[in-house]
Amino acid sequence: MPELPEVEALRRALDEPVSAFPIEKAGPAHIATLKTFDPPLAALEGRRLAGVERRGKRLFFPTEDGELVILLHLMSAGRLRYLAPGEKGPKSPAFRLRFQGGAELVLTEAGPKKRAGVWVLTPEAAEEEVAHLGPEALGLGAERLAEICAAESRRLHSMLRDQRVIAGIGRAWANEILHTARLSPYALSYDLADDEIGRLADAIDTELARGLELREQGAGDKRVYRIHNRLGEPCYVCGTPIARVDYEEHTVFYCPDCQTGGRILKDRRLSRLLK
Numbered sequence: 653m654p655e656l657p658e659v660e661a662l663r664r665a666l667d668e669p670v671s672a673f674p675i676e677k678a679g680p681a682h683i684a685t686l687k688t689f690d691p692p693l694a695a696l697e698g699r700r701l702a703g704v705e706r707r708g709k710r711l712f713f714p715t716e717d718g719e720l721v722i723l724l725h726l727m728s729a730g731r732l733r734y735l736a737p738g739e740k741g742p743k744s745p746a747f748r749l750r751f752q753g754g755a756e757l758v759l760t761e762a763g764p765k766k767r768a769g770v771w772v773l774t775p776e777a778a779e780e781e782v783a784h785l786g787p788e789a790l791g792l793g794a795e796r797l798a799e800i801c802a803a804e805s806r807r808l809h810s811m812l813r814d815q816r817v818i819a820g821i822g823r824a825w826a827n828e829i830l831h832t833a834r835l836s837p838y839a840l841s842y843d844l845a846d847d848e849i850g851r852l853a854d855a856i857d858t859e860l861a862r863g864l865e866l867r868e869q870g871a872g873d874k875r876v877y878r879i880h881n882r883l884g885e886p887c888y889v890c891g892t893p894i895a896r897v898d899y900e901e902h903t904v905f906y907c908p909d910c911q912t913g914g915r916i917l918k919d920r921r922l923s924r925l926l927k
């Protein structure tokens with residue numbers, strides 16, 4: 653489930669290698685993965701990439717000549733790997749770039765659903781594609797967060813995951829951030845006091861920075877997540893078993909002692925069905 657820390661770690665790792673040699677062959681691409689047909693993939697061939705940029709959870713690979721951009725969104729199951737020359741890759745990747753000299757960049761996606769996407773765009777079209785995104789989560793700051801929280805009343809877990817409001821956070825990091833901020837996933841953004849907004853802004857930065865540092869070291873989910881997917885395990889702060897609640901289409905993990913004053917949150921999907 654790549655979010656800002658995972659995608660930024662990937663960006664840092666790929667920035668140099670993808671710009672080392674011009675693209676020799678672009679494709680093949682799975683029909684569901686490639687979202688654009690004009691310009692064609694072949695238009696990339698012979699061009700060199702200028703490196704990798706990131707916006708929210710998306711990666712941008714601009715060409716050095718400034719004419720084209722490859723935009724890539726891993727969604728939940730996409731995986732992107734750089735293969736050194738001669739290194740064995742997957743038989744049928746969702747997308748592949750082969751560089752002169754033999755290195756490859758390959759996108760794979762487990763499962764039958766192909767949701768990850770690749771777009772080949774002009775720089776202007778690439779900008780339009782991300783124009784709806786909110787400000788970057790890392791470095792957002794308490795002042796900006798206070799404006800966001802005051803603008804509309806939202807449940808915090810849902811607000812943090814909304815890419816139009818804040819870009820880069822998904823369900824895993826929303827769980828980690830809210831736990832560090834000692835705030836309920838169901839708390840309403842509009843109701844937050846100044847000190848709570850300050851705690852949330854700090855938690856966004858410290859948690860995403862912690863995640864980025866660990867991911868850059870190659871740490872897996874078990875080491876990175878302390879609350880997410882830890883149902884029944886003791887909270888690392890207070891020892892209370894981590895609880896889980898279903899909310900919208902998501903499963904939320906939280907500590908009842910640290911975050912909700914001991915209250916167990918009710919399943920919102922179930923209560924909606926019973927109405």
Ligand SMILES: [Zn+2]
Nearest residue numbers: 887890907910
């Ligand atoms: Zn706790």
